[in-house]
Amino acid sequence: MSLDVESLRKDFPIFETQVHGKPLIYLDSASSSQKPRQVVDRMVRFYETEYANVHRGVYDLSERATAAYEGARAACARFVGARDPRSIIFTRGTTEGINLVRFTWARANVKAGDEILVTEMEHHSNLVPWQLLAQEVGASLRHLPVDDEGLLRIDLLDEYITERTKVVAVSLMSNVLGTINPVRALADAAHAAGARIVVDAAQAAPHIPIDVNELDVDFLAYSSHKMLGPTGAGALYGRLDLLEEMPPFHGGGEMIREVFPDHSTWAEVPHKFEAGTPNIAQAVGMGAAVEYLEGLGMGNVRAHEKEMVDYGISKLEEAGAKVYGPKDISIRGGVASFNLDEVHPHDMATILDQEGLCIRAGHHCAQPLMRVLGVPATARASFYVYNTPDEIDALVGALDKAKGWFA
Ligand code: C6P
Numbered sequence: 001m002s003l004d005v006e007s008l009r010k011d012f013p014i015f016e017t018q019v020h021g022k023p024l025i026y027l028d029s030a031s032s033s034q035k036p037r038q039v040v041d042r043m044v045r046f047y048e049t050e051y052a053n054v055h056r057g058v059y060d061l062s063e064r065a066t067a068a069y070e071g072a073r074a075a076c077a078r079f080v081g082a083r084d085p086r087s088i089i090f091t092r093g094t095t096e097g098i099n100l101v102r103f104t105w106a107r108a109n110v111k112a113g114d115e116i117l118v119t120e121m122e123h124h125s126n127l128v129p130w131q132l133l134a135q136e137v138g139a140s141l142r143h144l145p146v147d148d149e150g151l152l153r154i155d156l157l158d159e160y161i162t163e164r165t166k167v168v169a170v171s172l173m174s175n176v177l178g179t180i181n182p183v184r185a186l187a188d189a190a191h192a193a194g195a196r197i198v199v200d201a202a203q204a205a206p207h208i209p210i211d212v213n214e215l216d217v218d219f220l221a222y223s224s225h226k227m228l229g230p231t232g233a234g235a236l237y238g239r240l241d242l243l244e245e246m247p248p249f250h251g252g253g254e255m256i257r258e259v260f261p262d263h264s265t266w267a268e269v270p271h272k273f274e275a276g277t278p279n280i281a282q283a284v285g286m287g288a289a290v291e292y293l294e295g296l297g298m299g300n301v302r303a304h305e306k307e308m309v310d311y312g313i314s315k316l317e318e319a320g321a322k323v324y325g326p327k328d329i330s331i332r333g334g335v336a337s338f339n340l341d342e343v344h345p346h347d348m349a350t351i352l353d354q355e356g357l358c359i360r361a362g363h364h365c366a367q368p369l370m371r372v373l374g375v376p377a378t379a380r381a382s383f384y385v386y387n388t389p390d391e392i393d394a395l396v397g398a399l400d401k402a403k404g405w406f407a
Helices: 005-009 037-050 060-079 094-109 128-137 154-160 183-192 240-245 280-296 298-318 345-354 367-373 389-406
Strands: 088-091 115-119 140-144 165-171 196-200 219-223 234-238 256-259 264-266 335-339 360-362 378-382
Touching: 037 060, 037 280, 060 088, 060 234, 060 280, 088 094, 094 128, 094 165, 094 196, 094 219, 094 234, 115 128, 128 140, 140 154, 154 183, 165 183, 183 196, 234 240, 280 298, 298 335, 298 389, 345 360, 345 378, 345 389
Parallel strands: 115 140, 115 165, 165 196, 196 219
Antiparallel strands: 088 234, 219 234, 256 264, 335 378, 360 378
């Protein structure tokens, strides 16, 4: 094992919980992860000893709160290889990060007749905002296809990225297929055409090491709650020169330099994009989650998940399940979406719940991809740092039981 899972599980109080009298087996981290004591304790300590509003007070406590908040920003920058913390904007999560780009950079730069390239595997969070923008400005949306193995048709890029393309919006890792997309190749193609690339890293950030400079991306959004941190926090990385020229997102306190009765001027980046009192404790908790993951080492996290998904796919296939997405685990994250002919995914998730097992069933907020796969829904088991091969065995045992119900 690349991680000492047995020992790190002790950091997660939730695993003392029982569900229907059975030990909890949590295989739904792609939806939201569990939280280690270190993150919870950091937030409690922040509220108990450091809490005040940030960037406003001149008193010591406010300065301490500001230092904790800005320290979390620095951690979030480091986590994705961003050299300057000012290129990190705190958001409520990936969805808000992508919408921020839509309402600021994209609204100012995408015009009637332009094209926005998305892919067939996008989560609704990286599709619907672009649909709305296209409708608003009269641009059109194109969808890079996915092949039978669950890979993007990169061979079609020349056809799909044209001189009219202004935005390429792609996820680094699919929440359904687990596919890790070749974002650098997409970034190069986007830039060669004069377009910007917006990356949805909601699934990638918790699970694989990321370097925004190596990927050469313009924007990259991720969520705290999927990477051991609290809900209500997320980070948007943006290239500093783009952030500086972009109009603000929300208007209000703290995002201004000067306010006159009829107009205002804007604060420096990143504050220009953080109107009002932010989710301070959540940002601090997100910083603590980054530190926890750094302590484990993202390379080790990735290695553990490769072992888990490799084992998971083989066991699920042995049990007769159809598993979606690439078989090559070097380009696949710790997500296994599957179907068993005999059992509807929702029935499966309900039956597994009786065994203390949490999996997700449904369209996973990726309805266009479900249509490509030709199914209304899938079951999905997703793995994280605290999962063990024994839990996969328990999943497969419970699936056998489920099959028995419908035999
Ligand atoms: N996917 C899942 O079960 P938020 O909700 O803003 O933190 O993240 C949205 C999001 C964006 N992109 C991808 C690829 C995602 O997987 C998600 C969240 C969860 O798959 C909940 S639908």
